[in-house]
Amino acid sequence: MAGWRALGNLIYLCGMQAEIGTDLARAAQWLRQGECVGIPTETVYGLGANALDRDAVARIFRAKDRPDFDPLIVHIGRLEDLDTFAREVPDTARQLAAAFWPGPLTLILPRRTLIPYEVTSGLDTVGLRMPRHPLTLELLSSLEFPLAAPSANPFGYVSPTTAQHVADQLGSRIPYILDGGACAVGIESTIVGFEDKQPVIYRQGIITREMVETVAGPTRLQVSASSNPKAPGMLLSHYAPHTPVFILQEEMDFHPQRTGFIGFRQPHGSIPVTQQYLLAEDGDMYTAARSFYAALRHLDGLRLEKILIELLPDEGIGAAINDRIRRAATLPH
Ligand code: TXA
Ligand code: MG
Numbered sequence: 416m417a418g419w420r421a422l423g424n425l426i427y428l429c430g431m432q433a434e435i436g437t438d439l440a441r442a443a444q445w446l447r448q449g450e451c452v453g454i455p456t457e458t459v460y461g462l463g464a465n466a467l468d469r470d471a472v473a474r475i476f477r478a479k480d481r482p483d484f485d486p487l488i489v490h491i492g493r494l495e496d497l498d499t500f501a502r503e504v505p506d507t508a509r510q511l512a513a514a515f516w517p518g519p520l521t522l523i524l525p526r527r528t529l530i531p532y533e534v535t536s537g538l539d540t541v542g543l544r545m546p547r548h549p550l551t552l553e554l555l556s557s558l559e560f561p562l563a564a565p566s567a568n569p570f571g572y573v574s575p576t577t578a579q580h581v582a583d584q585l586g587s588r589i590p591y592i593l594d595g596g597a598c599a600v601g602i603e604s605t606i607v608g609f610e611d612k613q614p615v616i617y618r619q620g621i622i623t624r625e626m627v628e629t630v631a632g633p634t635r636l637q638v639s640a641s642s643n644p645k646a647p648g649m650l651l652s653h654y655a656p657h658t659p660v661f662i663l664q665e666e667m668d669f670h671p672q673r674t675g676f677i678g679f680r681q682p683h684g685s686i687p688v689t690q691q692y693l694l695a696e697d698g699d700m701y702t703a704a705r706s707f708y709a710a711l712r713h714l715d716g717l718r719l720e721k722i723l724i725e726l727l728p729d730e731g732i733g734a735a736i737n738d739r740i741r742r743a744a745t746l747p748h
Contacts, residue, residue: 455595492555
């Protein structure tokens with residue numbers, strides 16, 4: 416066992432690929448050494464490191480080429496940690512945590528000074544989330560610190576929903592990826608902040624505005640991009656593959672043989688079937704969310720001239736997926 420570990424360390428130090436596995440002790444060992452580890456969550460894979468260690472956090476930014484103005488979400492393993500890392504927690508936030516944690520919901524709350532500014536990009540708030548994945552929950556409960564973790568993709572690129580996706584993109588920059596299978600949700604968590612104790616949704620996810628309102632009352636949606644976004648996931652260009660993406664419109668100029676298509680339920684009439692990906696033939700929005708990034712990644716891999724994507728019915732989870740489609744798309748929107 417120790418021999419394998421030593422060999423793993425050596426391979427990593429020689430600049431080879433990250434090891435993929437399910438060894439929690441091994442993941443914990445790297446994290447205690449201040450390294451970054453790929454971690455599964457129910458939404459997308461994260462690039463985790465010790466949230467209380469400035470150097471470990473700096474490594475995340477380097478591995479992702481992430482600009483330092485984009486704050487990280489802190490992943491916690493227990494409900495009580497809400498008060499360990501945040502202060503002035505409004506009742507509405509507690510109600511949301513009780514209703515949806517562990518789960519795909521991030522709460523933006525006033526930060527306790529235990530959380531370094533490196534995590535929050537200098538903000539006095541911190542994003543907290545308890546992920547719903549058995550491996551990562553077990554990992555968190557075995558650690559003495561929470562994990563800062565952005566999605567495990569190079570900044571601006573498509574989010575990873577399998578361990579292999581993480582290895583393909585960041586494998587040469589991190590020592591270990593904890594393999595928890597394909598992500599059950601498939602799109603990033605809903606982000607909720609509070610203004611005068613009233614919830615405000617900054618990023619849409621599968622926990623919809625209606626679901627937030629059922630628990631916490633009237634909620635505003637503030638997801639439009641601005642020059643100084645609260646959440647850079649709100650930047651107009653984000654989540655994008657290398658192949659230019661266009662939203663499907665009636666009148667479009669494209670060469671079918673060199674074009675890919677991502678549709679909701681119905682195939683496209685003139686594009687070859689091998690260049691098409693349907694998100695959910697059964698019309699189920701959860702299936703569509705789960706397939707979305709894998710679809711983008713697959714078609715990007717075909718090295719076509721462009722990818723056309725059809726918008727989904729614009730409500731609930733459909734609106735959350737459409738938000739990602741618009742950000743992945745090249746203008747005009
Ligand atoms: O589902 C998820 O949330 C995944 C998994 C790994 O947990 N994580 C994720 O992280 O999507 P990331 O870094 O790709 O996106 C987090 C978003 C960023 O756009 C960031 O700006 C925003 O959360 N954020 C984090 N802390 C914030 C804060 N204090 N105030 C406002 N926005 C914040
Ligand atoms: Mg991200």
